[in-house]
Amino acid sequence: MAEMTLDxxxxxxxxxxxxxxxxxxxxxxxxxxxxxxxxxxxxxxDTTNKVxxxxxxxxxxxxxxxxxTPRDFLDVVNRAITVAx
Numbered sequence: 001m002a003e004m005t006l007d008x009x010x011x012x013x014x015x016x017x018x019x020x021x022x023x024x025x026x027x028x029x030x031x032x033x034x035x036x037x038x039x040x041x042x043x044x045x046d047t048t049n050k051v052x053x054x055x056x057x058x059x060x061x062x063x064x065x066x067x068x069t070p071r072d073f074l075d076v077v078n079r080a081i082t083v084a085x
Contacts, residue, residue, distance in 0.1 A: 003074075003081060004051065004055065004074060004077045004081065005074075006029075006030065006074065009051075009070055009073055009074060009077075012050050012051055012054075013025065013034075013037075013039060013043070013047050015046075015050060016044075016046040016050065017038070023038050024037075025037065030069065030070050030074075031071055032070070033068055033069055034067070034068060034070070034073075037070075044067065047073075048064055048067075051077055055077065055080075055081055056084065057080040057081055057084050059076055060076075060080070063076045063079070064076060
């Protein structure tokens with residue numbers, strides 16, 4: 001199974017925010033806090049649910065609760081994808 005890319009994550013995040021034109025996900029955002037990027041906890045939960053459905057995985061709650069940056073998100077998702085494979 002393939003890994004989730006940053007571009008895919010950006011797409012899921014934008015969907016959670018309803019394609020909000022004020023969000024800027026360009027540049028090097030890997031280590032920028034999701035809240036700094038404009039995402040609240042509900043948007044992050046919605047993104048997590050969409051990612052889990054899309055990839056057919058379940059993120060461990062202990063790891064999902066520690067997601068603070070896009071890099072964290074990718075790491076947690078891609079570990080779950082590897083375990084599920």
